[in-house]
Amino acid sequence: MAAQLRALPTARYRKEDIHVTTILDEDATRANILGTLQTLSKRIRPTDDFILFIAGHGELLQGGRYAILMHDYDGRTDEVDNFIGKQEIIGAHRIMTALQRIPALSQTIILDTCHAGGVMDSLITDLYNARMSTLARRMGMHIYASASSMERALDGHKGNGLFTHTLxxxxxxxxxxxxxxxKKVSVVEWGRFAKEKTAAIAKTLNHKQDPTIINFGRDRVVYELR
Structure with missing residues (x-):
């Protein structure tokens, strides 16, 4: 994703101003991810644009709670209350708690996992409770979930998940x-394009995948067309 942003000749971002932190495979533990977000919260400024991109496995645990599964997750979904604090998952509420500490007023959250739409109830509730102030009304919070809460997200489409491919x-x-x-593509336009393309391609593959997109507050330009 960062490489594609850097490749845009008329991008909003200068190459030297794009700072990327990557966590892959066995390093993608709860401690590493949450610790990295905590570290970034001390470096990021309100005027920065923050993008969190997560591609991996997601699940709805008992009670309908969405969780991102870590590399060391053992596959159990019973006793949901016992899993909220487990090291092998990150629940939706914990994601929002971490994001609230990020000072950037422009945030784009991309989740390419199965059942990613399940994140919305928790995120929207927390967003309205914690950020509906004069400052929050001026921010841009854009949440892109690759599938609804009841759908599985297709993986392995031309080297990426289907939703990532369309993004x-x-x-x-x-x-x-x-x-x-x-002659410009904004964050809102980008999300709508990916949502429609994902659903259309999935249909040709005899699969239903309808991304869930939430745009809250201010839109912004991602890049200008050549």
Whole structure:
């Protein structure tokens, strides 16, 4: 994702201003992820744009609670209350708690996992409880979940998850992503493009996958078309 943003010749971001932190495979533990977000919260400024991209496994535990499964998750979904504090998952509420500490007023959260839409209830509740102030009204919080809470997200589509594939397509100087024909692609337009393309491609594969997109507050330009 960061590589694609850097490749845009008319991007909003200068290459030297894009700072990427990557956590992969066995390093993707609860402690590493939450610790990294805590570290970033001390470096990020309110004027920065923050993007959190998670591609992996997601599950709805008992009680309908969405969780991101870590590399060392053992597959059990029983006794949901005992799992909220476990080291092998990160629950939706814990994600929101970490995001509230990020001072950036522009945040884009991308979850390419099964059942990712299950994150919405917790995130939206916390968003309205914690951030509905004069400052929060001026922020941009954009949440892109690859599938509804009851759907599985397709993986292995041209080297990525299907949703990630369509998001990347939307960054490739894509005229179709520019819905208002102003020669710019905004965060809102980018999400709508990926949502529609994901659903359409999934249908051709005899699969139902309808991404859940929430845009709260201010939109912003991602890149200008050549």
């Amino acid at each position: 990347l397509e939307g960054l490739r100087n894509n005229l179709e992503a520019d819905r208002d024909n102003d």
